[in-house]
Amino acid sequence: MKTPLDLRLLATFVQVARSGSISAAALQVGRTQSAVTMQMQKLEQLCGQGLLHRGGTGVRLTSGGERLLDYAERMLSIHDEAVSAFSSDGLRGTIVYGSPEDYLIAFFPTLLKSFGRMHPDVEIRVVAAPTDQLRKLLHLKQIDIGLVSVPTWTEADDIVRTEPLVWVGWQPTLALHNFGAVLPLALSASNTMDHKAACDAMARAGLRYRISQASNSLAGLIGVTRSGLAISVMTEKAVPPDLHILGAPLPPLPSLGVEIAYPEVEPSAATRAFGNHIRQLLPSL
Structure with a gap:
């Protein structure tokens, strides 16, 4: 050829x-x-x-x-x-960015606003999905960069912050919910880390529970929690101001590591710049 x-x-x-x-x-x-x-x-x-x-x-x-x-x-x-x-106009191009919904709500507006001021000619398209789906999309090279969750004990170079998981209810204490002996939980899908962390914590504490709602939508979990029909698990930054973080007698939950992930290809200049921007800004948000 x-x-x-x-x-x-x-x-x-x-x-x-x-x-x-x-x-x-x-x-x-x-x-x-x-x-x-x-x-x-x-x-x-x-x-x-x-x-x-x-x-x-x-x-x-x-x-x-x-x-x-x-x-x-x-x-x-x-x-x-x-x-x-060699362009006086700076970076150009399109980035497909993937993130769980809670990280999008908590972090993305600030990340986009500050990056957009520096690089107005870079278009960022957003895919909201749980971490397991984002990893599949990264493997298929359908997104250029992802912000994903990993266990905090994972030795990963791209962990940029840790994010605590918390119990969330519509009342300030568990007792005020009047759930009785079996606690109804609203959790994300069973293969997610927050679902597994909640079930493991309840089992270790010897508390009885049932999964009353399962949803990968943060809006869905917030809606169920606001209804008072169940308590849920969210990352601390994603908790709306009208809901409450619950403590004892609920058991403590672990923190998640937040990692920058790329497909197995050489990232574009715009993608690299956005990844570096996330690394610099995210720890302080």
Whole structure:
């Protein structure tokens, strides 16, 4: 292959690879589905081999496509870095940022406002999801950077702060809730760290409980707690001012580590700058 590769074709190819869908990639790059299909056919002609397996449920990469994806991501990252280095206008580009809902509510407005003042030409798109889903999206390279939860005993270089888990109720003490001997809990899904931490703490304390509500939506947990039908577990920063953090006789809960996570690709200059901004600002929020 002697014909130079068009970076626009490579950028579209990366979106197709990340989304696993021609139609989804078309929405992301602002082109029609047929235009993206033609771009992929042209790229395959330039490379002299098929890059995509096309099926009824989407597309997946051939072995040649996997090889090209690695080159394409590195080329686009270096291109963005070079443009930023020699541009008087500063950083440009789009970042897809993933975070649990409670961290979005507690931290993202301040992070976005301060970063946006410095880099107004960087667009940040937001994906709200629990940590386990964010890790899947990172693995699939569908988000560029994520703020995820890890156990505090984890040896991770990118832990930037710790966030306490707390019991939350609509009354200032547990006794005022009049729940009786079996405590109703409103928790996130069973595979999340806060759910497991709450159940483990109740078991160690020998307290009887039942899961009355399960939701990965922070708004849902807040709504149930406000109704007075259950107590919930949240990160301390996410507790609304009209609800109360509860203490004894409820057992203590652990803290979570907050970690910056990236896909296994070279981040763009804009993504690196946003990650560094989070690292510098988040500990003080």
